[in-house]
Amino acid sequence: MNLTKLFLAGGIVMYPLLIFSILIVTLTIERLYFWFKIGRRQQPLIRTVLDLYQQQSPLIFDRLDLDRDLPIARIFHAAIALKDTTPDEFRLALESEAHQELPNLRRFNNIFDAVISLAPLFGLLGTILGLIGSFAALKIGTTGGTSANTVVAGISEALVSTAFGLIVAILASMCANFFRGLYQRQLAQIQSATSQLELLHLRQWGNGETKGRGD
Numbered sequence: 001m002n003l004t005k006l007f008l009a010g011g012i013v014m015y016p017l018l019i020f021s022i023l024i025v026t027l028t029i030e031r032l033y034f035w036f037k038i039g040r041r042q043q044p045l046i047r048t049v050l051d052l053y054q055q056q057s058p059l060i061f062d063r064l065d066l067d068r069d070l071p072i073a074r075i076f077h078a079a080i081a082l083k084d085t086t087p088d089e090f091r092l093a094l095e096s097e098a099h100q101e102l103p104n105l106r107r108f109n110n111i112f113d114a115v116i117s118l119a120p121l122f123g124l125l126g127t128i129l130g131l132i133g134s135f136a137a138l139k140i141g142t143t144g145g146t147s148a149n150t151v152v153a154g155i156s157e158a159l160v161s162t163a164f165g166l167i168v169a170i171l172a173s174m175c176a177n178f179f180r181g182l183y184q185r186q187l188a189q190i191q192s193a194t195s196q197l198e199l200l201h202l203r204q205w206g207n208g209e210t211k212g213r214g215d
Contacts, residue, residue, distance in 0.1 A: 009153070010160035013126035017161070020115045020122075021168050027108045028175045034107075035182045042072055046193045049076055054200055071101040071186075072193055079197070087202045094194045101190075105183050112176035116169050123165020130158030 007014050045067045052060040060080060067073045078097035079090050134154030 006160060009156045010164055011126050011129055011157040013122045013129065013161050014164060017119060017122050017164050017168055020119050020172075023111065024115055024168065024172045024175060027111060031108060031175075031179050035179070038070060038186065041067055042070055042189065045070060045073060046189075046196075049073075050193075050196055050200065053080065053197065056204070071104060072190060075101060075190065075194065076197065079201075085201075085205075087198065087205055090201045090205075091198055094198065098190055098194065105186055109176065109179070112172050112179070115172040116176065119165045119169040119172065121165075123162040123169075126161020126165065127158040130154045130156070130161065133157065 007018070010017075045063070048063055049060060052063060061077070064073045064077045064080075068077070075094060075097045079085070079093035082089065082093055085093065131154060134151045136150075136154075
């Protein structure tokens with residue numbers, strides 16, 4: 001049985017399940033690109049920015065602008081751009097910008113969760129519709145070929161739709177858990193980087209060296 005016949009055997013619920021699978025593949029590709037970009041460029045940016053900040057170099061803004069599409073660059077920029085900040089004000093600026101970046105890091109999580117919940121239900125719906133079709137074709141005392149073929153088609157619809165629904169849900173769950181792991185790792189990296197920047201600012205503020213770098 002080829003894929004087209006297998007798809008058609010699953011009945012009408014295969015169409016929303018197909019939409020779910022295409023949606024999951026598309027969002028997975030987008031998220032993989034997003035996290036790959038962060039993983040490849042973030043650590044070099046953090047090291048460079050911390051070095052430039054320690055040196056009080058005005059080039060720090062040029063470096064941040066080069067990677068402005070990274071969350072950590074926007075977080076750093078929000079705090080460093082402020083003038084004559086106390087350590088508390090500096091920390092609040094970092095925390096405020098970090099909270100604004102969280103939705104972007106969790107982007108599409110709700111869609112993954114929705115597919116994980118809905119795909120098995122659509123598979124179950126296909127099972128019910130297939131069994132209804134099979135029972136409707138059964139007639140007591142008849143064993144005709146047409147009736148038997150309809151029963152087999154109904155059972156096939158029930159099995160295929162259930163299997164496809166579970167496959168979509170399993171794949172969506174695997175992708176969602178993978179991206180949640182990257183999200184938790186990113187939170188830890190942001191916390192570590194901002195803590196290092198806070199420490200540098202605290203030392204400079206204590207020595208009376210802090211000033212607006214945007215001048």
